[in-house]
Structures are given as C-alpha cells and as structure tokens.
Amino acid sequence: MKQEPKPAPGLDPDRVASLLLDAEGVTKAFNGVPALRHGVLRLRPGSVHALCGGNGAGKSTFLSILMGILQRDDGDIRVDGREVHFKNPRQALEAGISIITQELSPVKGMTVAENLYLGREPRALGCFVNHRRLNAMAAELLDRLGFRIQPTSLMSSLSLAEMQLVEIAKALTHDSRILIMDEPTSAIGQHETELLFKAVRQLRSIGAGIIYVTHRMTEIFELADDYTVFRDGAFVVSGAIREIDRRHLIRQIIGRDAASQFRTVASVKVNRKERPLLETRGYACGPKFGEVNLTLHPGEVVGIYGLLGSGRSEFLQALFGLETGVKGELRVNGERVRVRSPKDAMRQGMALVTEDRKASGLVLPLSVTENIAMSSLDRWSTAGFVRTRQEGQGVQEMVDKFKIRTASVQMPVQYMSGGNQQKVVLGRWLQTRPRLLLLDEPTRGIDEGAKQEIYRFMTEFTSAGGAIIMVSSEVDEVLGMSDRVLVFRRGFPCRESREGSLTREELVHLAA
Amino acid sequence: MITNTSNAALTAPSAGSESGQSLSRRQATMTYVHQYGIIVAFFLLCVGLSLSSEYFLTPKNIINVLRQTSINGILAIGMTLVILARGIDLSVGSVLALSGIVAASLATGETPQPAYVAIAAGLGVGLACGLVNGLVISRLSVPPFVATLGMLSVARGLTYIYSEGMPIPDLSQSFLWLGQGRIWQIPVPVIFLAATFIIFWVVLNKTVFGRYIYAVGGNERSARTAGIGTKKVLVAVYGLAGMLAGLGGLILTARTTAGLPQAGQSYELDAIAAVVIGGTSLNGGVGTIRGTLFGALIIGVINNGLDLLGVSSFYQQVVKGCIIVCAVLLDPARRSRD
Numbered sequence: 084m085k086q087e088p089k090p091a092p093g094l095d096p097d098r099v100a101s102l103l104l105d106a107e108g109v110t111k112a113f114n115g116v117p118a119l120r121h122g123v124l125r126l127r128p129g130s131v132h133a134l135c136g137g138n139g140a141g142k143s144t145f146l147s148i149l150m151g152i153l154q155r156d157d158g159d160i161r162v163d164g165r166e167v168h169f170k171n172p173r174q175a176l177e178a179g180i181s182i183i184t185q186e187l188s189p190v191k192g193m194t195v196a197e198n199l200y201l202g203r204e205p206r207a208l209g210c211f212v213n214h215r216r217l218n219a220m221a222a223e224l225l226d227r228l229g230f231r232i233q234p235t236s237l238m239s240s241l242s243l244a245e246m247q248l249v250e251i252a253k254a255l256t257h258d259s260r261i262l263i264m265d266e267p268t269s270a271i272g273q274h275e276t277e278l279l280f281k282a283v284r285q286l287r288s289i290g291a292g293i294i295y296v297t298h299r300m301t302e303i304f305e306l307a308d309d310y311t312v313f314r315d316g317a318f319v320v321s322g323a324i325r326e327i328d329r330r331h332l333i334r335q336i337i338g339r340d341a342a343s344q345f346r347t348v349a350s351v352k353v354n355r356k357e358r359p360l361l362e363t364r365g366y367a368c369g370p371k372f373g374e375v376n377l378t379l380h381p382g383e384v385v386g387i388y389g390l391l392g393s394g395r396s397e398f399l400q401a402l403f404g405l406e407t408g409v410k411g412e413l414r415v416n417g418e419r420v421r422v423r424s425p426k427d428a429m430r431q432g433m434a435l436v437t438e439d440r441k442a443s444g445l446v447l448p449l450s451v452t453e454n455i456a457m458s459s460l461d462r463w464s465t466a467g468f469v470r471t472r473q474e475g476q477g478v479q480e481m482v483d484k485f486k487i488r489t490a491s492v493q494m495p496v497q498y499m500s501g502g503n504q505q506k507v508v509l510g511r512w513l514q515t516r517p518r519l520l521l522l523d524e525p526t527r528g529i530d531e532g533a534k535q536e537i538y539r540f541m542t543e544f545t546s547a548g549g550a551i552i553m554v555s556s557e558v559d560e561v562l563g564m565s566d567r568v569l570v571f572r573r574g575f576p577c578r579e580s581r582e583g584s585l586t587r588e589e590l591v592h593l594a595a
Numbered sequence: 596m597i598t599n600t601s602n603a604a605l606t607a608p609s610a611g612s613e614s615g616q617s618l619s620r621r622q623a624t625m626t627y628v629h630q631y632g633i634i635v636a637f638f639l640l641c642v643g644l645s646l647s648s649e650y651f652l653t654p655k656n657i658i659n660v661l662r663q664t665s666i667n668g669i670l671a672i673g674m675t676l677v678i679l680a681r682g683i684d685l686s687v688g689s690v691l692a693l694s695g696i697v698a699a700s701l702a703t704g705e706t707p708q709p710a711y712v713a714i715a716a717g718l719g720v721g722l723a724c725g726l727v728n729g730l731v732i733s734r735l736s737v738p739p740f741v742a743t744l745g746m747l748s749v750a751r752g753l754t755y756i757y758s759e760g761m762p763i764p765d766l767s768q769s770f771l772w773l774g775q776g777r778i779w780q781i782p783v784p785v786i787f788l789a790a791t792f793i794i795f796w797v798v799l800n801k802t803v804f805g806r807y808i809y810a811v812g813g814n815e816r817s818a819r820t821a822g823i824g825t826k827k828v829l830v831a832v833y834g835l836a837g838m839l840a841g842l843g844g845l846i847l848t849a850r851t852t853a854g855l856p857q858a859g860q861s862y863e864l865d866a867i868a869a870v871v872i873g874g875t876s877l878n879g880g881v882g883t884i885r886g887t888l889f890g891a892l893i894i895g896v897i898n899n900g901l902d903l904l905g906v907s908s909f910y911q912q913v914v915k916g917c918i919i920v921c922a923v924l925l926d927p928a929r930r931s932r933d
Contacts, residue, residue: 403820424822425819425820425821435820437820442816442817443820444820445814446809446810446813446814446818446880448813449809449880453806457821457823458822460803460807464802467802468803469803511821
C-alpha cells in the first residue's frame with residue numbers, strides 16, 4: 084500500500100474521488116421485506132469511519148453488500164470513483180476491500196506466516212513452499228506494523244486479540260485500502276484493544292479507510308473521525324465525530340433520549356451485617372486463578388475487571404461447577420457447599436450467563452420456548468412429560484418481562500438479534516428463580532436499547548434481594564454498575580475497591 | 596479467509612421489529628415446506644409408480660412394501676435419536692446380527708426357551724451394546740464415528756464367535772411369529788414399526804428427555820451450562836438405538852427363519868439414508884421422526900417400484916444414492932444455514 088497524498092483542492096476535479104468509497108441509496112429486500120431501505124456511506128481515505136446503529140438497523144446487510152456476499156437491489160457504490168458490482172467476496176477483496184469480524188476463522192493448525200499468505204505462498208521449484216522466504220516476508224510485515232508476534236508461532240497458540248492483529252496484517256497483504264472492522268474488540272480486553280487501536284491508527288496514517296462497527300460509544304469517540312448512523316434500515320445522519328457528543332449520538336442511534344445509563348447504587352440498600360449470600364475463602368483453580376476471597380451480600384453487585392486470560396471468566400465457570408480441580412471453601416447462605424456441576428450450582432440458587440451466548444448459552448436451532456424452558460423442565464413436567472401449558476405461561480412471562488421481540492415463541496433463536504438472544508438467556512435463568520446471578524460480559528455485542536434494559540433488570544434483581552457478580556471488559560460498565568470492583572491480573576485478584584474509589588485509569592492500569 | 600468470515604452473521608438480516616416478523620414467517624413457511632415436502636415427494640412417487648405398474652397399488656404389494664420397510668424403519672428411528680443428538684451409530688447392522696444370533700440360539704434346539712426369553716435376550720444384547728457405545732462416547736470422549744466403528748467390528752466378531760460362523764436354524768414357532776405372524780392381516784413387523792414410531796414420536800415431542808436430546812444435539816456446551824445432564828442423555832440415546840437394533844435383529848431372524856451371522860451388513864447406511872432423506876440435520880438438533888418414517892418409506896417404495904419395473908438391483912443402488920444427495924440438496928433449511 085502506498086502513501087495516499089491528500090489531493091490538493093481543485094487538482095483533480097473530475098474524480099469524485101478523494102472518497103475511497105461512496106455508497107448512495109443502496110437498498111436490499113429479502114422476499115419483499117426491506118432489510119435496507121437507504122444505505123449511504125462516504126469514506127474518506129485516511130479516516131476511521133464509525134458505522135453506528137442498533138441491531139436491525141441494516142448495518143450487516145449493508146456490509147454484506149459491500150463485501151459481495153449479497154447483491155444490492157438498487158443504489159450506487161463507487162470505489163475510488165468507479166462504479167462496482169461485486170458478485171462475490173473475492174471480487175470485493177480484489178478491489179481492495181477486506182473485512183475483519185468478531186468471528187475469526189484462521190487455520191489454527193498452521194503458523195502465523197502460513198495464515199498470512201494462505202493460498203499465495205512463495206514457492207520453490209513450483210510446488211514446494213519456500214518457508215524461509217515465507218517467514219521472512221511475514222516477519223517483515225509484522226515488524227513494520229509493530230505487532231510483536233512470531234511468524235512461526237502456531238495460530239492456535241495466539242490469543243484472540245493476537246489473531247485479530249494477524250487478520251489485520253493479512254488484510255494488508257491483500258493491499259486492501261478499505262478495511263471493515265465488525266466489532267473487533269468485542270472479545271478482547273483493554274490492553275489488547277489498545278494494541279488494536281494503534282494498528283488502526285497506523286493504517287489510517289498510510290491512507291487506508293476503515294469502516295468501524297461497534298456498540299461501544301467510548302471506542303467511537305476515541306478512534307473515529309467520522310460517523311454514519313443507520314436506523315430501521317435507513318441512513319439517518321452522518322458527520323464528523325468532533326461535532327457530536329455521546330448523548331446526541333446515542334439519541335440518533337436509538338431514536339430517542341437514553342434514560343439514566345447505569346444502576347443507581349444508592350437505590351439498593353445493602354446490609355453488610357446480614358448473612359452473606361456467597362463467600363469464598365482461598366478459592367482457587369490450578370493455574371487458572373488463585374486465592375479469591377470474596378463476600379457477597381444480598382443486593383450487591385460485584386464487578387470483576389481483568390484482561391482476557393486473567394482468570395475472570397474461569398472464576399465464574401468454577402463457581403458454576405464447570406471447572407475441575409477447584410480448591411478452597413465456598414459458602415452459600417453461610418453453609419459450606421460443593422458445586423461439581425451446573426445442576427449443583429442451580430440447586431444453590433446460582434445462574435450463569437456465559438460470555439459467548441452462541442457457543443455456550445443458547446441452542447441456536449431451537450425455539451425461544453425451548454431455550455427458555457430448558458432449565459425449568461423439571462418443574463414444568465409430570466412423570467417426564469412436559470406440561471406444555473405451564474411451560475407456555477412461564478415462557479410468555481419472560482417474553483413480556485424482557486420485552487423479547489419475536490413474532491412467535493416457536494421461532495428458532497438463531498434468527499434473532501444479539502440483544503433479544505441475550506434476553507432469552509436471561510429469561511431462562513430468571514425462571515430458575517436464582518438468587519445469585521453470574522454474568523459474564525452481559526452486554527457484549529448488543530445494541531444500546533437492549534443494554535439499558537439489561538441494566539434496568541440488574542437493578543431490579545438486586546433490589547429484590549439478589550446478588551450479582553458481573554465480569555465485564557467495559558470500564559464504564561464495571562464502574563457504573565458495581566458496588567465494588569475486583570481486579571484480576573494474571574489469575575489473581577489484585578485489588579478490591581469500594582464503590583467510587585477507583586477511576587478508569589487506575590482500573591486499566593491495575594489490570595495490565 | 597477474510598472474505599469468508601462470519602458470512603452467517605452478515606447474511607442473516609438482523610431482525611428488527613417488522614423485518615423480524617416477516618423473516619420468521621418466511622422461516623415458518625420454509626419449515627412447513629420442509630416438513631411436508633418429504634410427504635408430498637413420497638405421494639408423488641407413489642402416484643408415478645401406480646401409473647407405471649398396475650400391481651403397485653394392490654393391497655398385497657402395499658403390505659409387502661411396509662414389511663420390507665419395517666426393519667430399516669425401526670433402525671432409522673433409533674438412528675434419528677442418535678443423529679439428533681449430533682452423533683452417528685455405525686454399529687447398528689452388527690448389533691442387529693449379534694442380537695439375532697443370541698435370540699436364535701435360545702429359540703432353537705430340542706427344548707427351545709419361550710419366545711419372550713429369546714426376545715428379552717435379543718433386546719438386552721442390543722441395549723448393552725448401545726450402552727457401551729454411549730459410555731465410551733460420553734465418558735471417554737471418543738468421537739461417535741470412531742466408537743461405533745469399533746463396535747461395528749467388535750459386535751460382528753462376537754457374532755461369528757458365538758455362532759462359530761454357522762447359521763442357527765429350526766427356530767420355535769412362537770419365535771417365528773415375530774417375523775411371519777399377522778394381526779388382522781397386518782404383518783407383525785409392520786405393527787412393531789408402527790408401535791416404535793408412535794412411542795418415539797411421543798418421546799421426542801412430549802417428554803423432557805426428548806427436549807434434552809434436541810438441546811444436547813443442538814449445542815452440547817449450552818445444554819450442559821443450562822444444567823442438563825448431557826452425558827446421561829447421550830448414554831440413553833445410544834442405548835435406545837442399540838435396543839432398536841436388537842428389535843430389528845429379532846424380526847430379521849424370524850423372517851429369515853434362522854439366525855445368520857452375516858445378517859445386517861451395511862444396514863446402518865440405509866438407516867442413515869432414511870434419516871437424512873427425512874430432513875434431519877447431521878449437525879444435530881434439527882429433525883423429526885415423521886421425516887425419518889417417510890424417508891424409510893421412500894427407500895422402500897423405490898426398491899419395490901424398481902423391482903416392479905424390472906430394473907436390476909445394481910441400478911437401484913445408483914438411484915438410491917442419487918436420491919440421498921438430492922434430498923439434502925433440496926433441503927431449504929440447509930441453504931439458510933450456509
């Protein structure tokens with residue numbers, strides 16, 4: 084990729100260019116149902132452009148068209164001033180458009196270098212891979228980008244964030260000038276995020292245009308130059324980030340003013356003299372995490388903050404009986420208990436919302452009903468037969484409570500938006516009548532509106548005497564929702580803080 | 596690679612309020628087409644065959660088709676449970692033979708055991724083999740393909756050891772009734788198929804256990820996190836598949852009037868074919884037992900029809916193979932998944 088000098092004004096009047104990408108009036112309907120009514124995006128070279136919108140806003144459809152995965156029904160898309168019609172992703176790639184998504188698909192058994200040049204390896208004698216040259220090329224590229232990754236490491240040995248960096252490097256090997264990043268930070272921690280941002284800024288400095296999709300406002304304001312908002316399948320507004328503030332951007336995205344963001348801690352009274360709901364003493368699990376001493380009272384929210392691999396998720400998994408080799412003492416309601424399986428944990432009134440709802444939360448091909456009922460069937464059955472009426476009522480109760488938007492409760496959950504899926508998971512657990520909620524990244528990848536509803540639910544749950552342990556990599560969320568914050572670093576809780584006594588900077592610093 | 600990442604996430608249009616509704620309606624239509632498409636295909640096939648051969652629609656031939664379908668149908672019902680739980684059972688043909696031989700050895704000789712003893716033994720052998728499959732798969736984490744491939748060989752070997760490689764003829768009349776008897780003109784094997792179908796339809800659609808099978812097959816990790824005893828479910832599923840293979844063995848032995856050590860070879864493939872034609876996803880969690888029944892019936896009708904039309908059995912295999920692949924190709928659910 085070569086340096087793209089800013090064209091002097093009036094130098095090249097014919098080129099509508101100076102725009103890397105110019106999409107106007109793009110539409111797409113599925114079986115007559117419009118998914119995208121009016122897609123507009125103007126991407127300048129050397130800029131990061133935040134594409135914002137709730138779930139169902141049409142972002143995904145728009146990006147799919149851009150990538151040649153779907154074909155548009157109408158509208159213009161120009162790349163470098165040239166009208167394009169991509170029939171498949173390969174053509175888009177050849178035109179210099181790459182995408183990096185949350186769901187990566189590297190060949191895990193191959194090395195970094197092999198992944199970078201997959202299908203375009205330097206050859207020796209026409210059929211053998213010239214590994215020395217391959218590794219040298221990869222090393223040179225990674226070095227230039229400042230990524231500290233060994234070209235000869237196996238992909239499977241990398242962290243998710245490192246894999247993402249490799250994907251970025253790979254996009255560069257294609258000489259991509261337009262890079263689409265779809266929620267690239269949803270699975271990585273603060274430290275990795277900073278690495279990623281550095282890489283993005285570097286790409287920007289060499290003239291690439293980056294379309295950045297995220298639900299995280301903080302990132303948009305930290306990274307982006309421009310923004311474009313879609314809502315209900317149509318373009319709403321675009322402009323420069325420095326000319327809008329967070330509140331107004333959220334209002335554009337959800338179409339109304341966001342209500343009070345986080346939980347108002349003062350609204351929930353925590354009585355620390357009361358018997359604690361949960362206590363851990365010397366609670367440890369092999370190399371994953373060690374010596375957690377935590378006391379949790381009814382009405383409390385304890386936030387856990389830490390980087391990926393810091394043992395934060397494993398701690399929740401262990402509490403819920405999903406880890407083996409757990410040592411130490413666990414007390415629920417003052418009584419010492421052993422939790423060896425999720426079933427044991429449920430008996431103790433626990434519920435776990437995992438960080439990856441698709442991989443370990445939902446059963447995607449099954450319906451809303453089946454997913455919600457799954458953990459309550461013992462209660463909703465007689466002699467092994469499901470009592471469908473009782474089940475239906477229980478499910479409907481949750482659909483109403485969480486305002487789960489679905490045409491039918493018989494619809495498979497795989498076709499729902501992230502926010503609705505998360506509500507299905509919450510609904511399932513709420514029906515088991517838990518007292519202790521373990522939430523692992525409860526708002527990852529869901530839109531602003533659904534986030535607010537989940538925050539409200541958390542407040543309501545604690546007001547009713549429940550307690551919550553919440554793992555989150557979003558600093559604002561951790562600070563805004565928790566009574567106390569526990570910071571995990573490399574498997575050890577390194578600091579516990581009272582509410583309000585920790586700043587953003589301290590938190591990030593402690594975890595790194 | 597970059598081009599192909601998460602197409603699913605991108606192509607599935609996000610469900611907003613209105614588009615979500617229509618999407619689900621479309622989904623519902625597709626499910627509908629899919630569920631009933633197989634039945635329509637079956638009846639079209641029957642109409643076509645009845646036009647080509649006047650003998651096809653005679654009661655005698657219909658009963659014949661049903662009887663020929665019964666064993667594969669029963670095996671396929673067990674296979675449906677296994678495939679719904681995202682597994683595969685390659686051992687049913689061998690387990691069928693082992694059960695048949697053991698039952699035959701009890702139902703023969705000067706003083707044969709009563710039929711119910713032979714039947715219980717046959718079912719028990721099948722169940723035991725299935726439970727071993729289930730335990731090896733769930734407790735030792737051996738992939739189902741490998742575990743049941745092992746059982747395929749072990750059970751076949753045990754069959755030859757037990758029978759010393761010889762057929763076991765001269766079975767008691769009461770045992771032979773299983774394969775040759777009739778109740779109100781309906782052959783007993785057909786009645787067994789019907790009963791098996793009804794029982795397992797109820798299990799899959801009405802019971803907690805049935806729900807758990809779908810959940811475990813759809814996503815084992817999620818099911819486990821939801822508090823489902825996934826290992827127990829898997830053991831039960833393979834146990835039941837083994838027991839149904841045992842039932843198939845009893846019927847086949849009674850129909851051929853002898854326990855044959857080489858019986859049931861490659862039966863597992865026909866059973867898998869019926870399940871696949873019936874629309875059950877090999878990825879687990881999606882499928883119906885009604886689909887499997889019609890899948891088995893389609894295979895039965897094709898075999899019978901091609902016989903009636905005088906097509907050699909060599910060609911029949913080619914036709915069956917093509918139909919299996921086409922059934923999966925035409926599966927609309929599969930397309931939306933890609």
